[in-house]
Amino acid sequence: MTDKNQNDSSENKKSLNFIEQIIEEDLKLGKHTEIITRFPPEPNGYLHIGHAKSIILNFGLGNSYNGKTNLRFDDTNPEKEDVEYVDSILEDVKWLGFNWDGEVHYASDYFDQLYEWAIKLIKDGFAYVDDQTGEEISASRGTPTRPGNKSPYRNRSVEDNLELFYRMKNGDLKDGEKVLRAKIDMSSPNMHMRDPVMYRIKHAHHHRTGDKWCIYPMYDFTHGQSDYIESITHSICTLEFENHRPLYDWFLDHIYEKGRIRPRQIEFARLNLSYTVMSKRKLAELVEGNYVIGWDDPRMPTISGLRRRGYTPESLKVFTEKVGIAKRENIIDVGLLEFSIREHLNKAAQRVMVVLDPLKVTITNYPEGQNELLPAVNNPEDETMGKREVPFSRTIYIEKEDFKEEANRKFFRLKLGSEVRLRYAYFITCNEVIKDKDGNITELLCTYDPLSKGGKSPDGRKVKGTLHWVSAKHASDIEVRQYDRLFNDEAPDSHKDKNFKEFINPDSLTIIENCKAEPFLLKAKAGDKYQFERKAYFTLDKDSNKEKLIFNRTVTLRDSWKKQSK
């Protein structure tokens, strides 16, 4: 909805990426009055954050220029595709918050039209049926530095080609027996122009067209034409399709009718994230090898994984904005992704106190059996989120790491004989440490200052530390799943001599049971987001039930103490 054209004239105009520049130029020259983009996934797997970049780019462009964006499934290879994938893709796009124009489109909707165009190319002398085997075709294609050889079947008559192509379509032939090829140039320096295959025979059941077809068009003979049918103005794809562009244009040249929208292919660099892998094949390997629990494992860079991890659509949009659109290869620091979700959750997440690694503290001068409710701020960044009441009593839990018998003055948490603040509660002083026979600390005996209620001392004395805590008898046990990066290497799939799986981080998941949570957290519903104060952001996992709440750690808070103490 932001109007980029308007921004042009404003003082603090935002710089445009190269695609926006192309669009604005096209609009200015009157080449188009409205732009139409599209997101064209093949339904053969789950979407990942790289797809999210493409979705946000395409739909974002549609929105900012008051144009339209189509969702189209590129379903020309029935053997690899399934409705399971179209469903998950639909869900992911919707979750990101985008609405496609009109109905969902499918390349398979255009199979009849594509077939007609193939006939036209045959009649015009630009396509022929080739009887060679796959190996023969491959061998005669040449290499990037050596031209290929023409097929012996290249000069068949139009009539023969028509007849043979009809037989291919009719099911008279077996898989692989013949293909339809475009007649272009076997010595082209661009491999894609060396008589590319347009149709192959596949006696396979298609998830939408069923058994109607036994020949299926190739990507190159489908994509540009689908764009053309849908009047796509700007067909945006990733860099590896750069070499396909001459072919994209060649097919369009042979079917284009004057006066219609002629789509233009534009390529941008795909997203790479540090400490992970992004290819569908490798992600599938992680799932199939049980390195993760599924496509939506919170450690996966899939959209469903990020969603389960606690990422928000807003944070992914901000992330994409910060990453930018350009043509150079890149590896984005995963820290930028983490920054984006922290930024959003800092503003949006409900605060709550949870002790992950509990240490029992008894406040000896607090009356036994007494309880009180203390007001706590729900979100210091957003007053409208109000306050809640947290129960306090004689026995509480604090984090084990928040206590040391002795420590230097840089450690401003609880020490023997020193005073700290319990957030929203009281100042307490530690007087005695109780240990088991092995010397492990099992309990702390402290006293509190009744005058410091709410965490303020009337005499104005200061304490350096403020700890989170949970009242023992009011605490609920919850399970917490702490995720770390899946790989220990910045670019696990960049090593020529090593398999990416060698770099899997064995400690990418740590489960902690029996964390102590304040009662407020019992209200949580799947997907709700919280900041466990002083620790991290968490979201309630869908595996939770009434007996057991499970929280996924989305991302830790920045921790300059941890850094300093290292």
Added chain:
RNA sequence: UGACCGAUGGUGUAACGGUAGCACAUCUGGUUUUGGUCCAGACAGCCAAGGUUCGAAUCCUUGUCGGUCAGCCA
């Protein structure tokens, strides 16, 4: 030994022939009832060589490095 594309701080990304800017990361301070947030500051860059020009990150040439392409995958 081909074609196409690319090269700006550690990582990303701006500049459209006229002061190399922004974000993340890192490091200092300040504020703080989260060692969070916020605020202030520091660090750090045009692949190389020629050429055009009053002036080049930007235009040209050459080189270097990197990516993509030899599926009946997309």
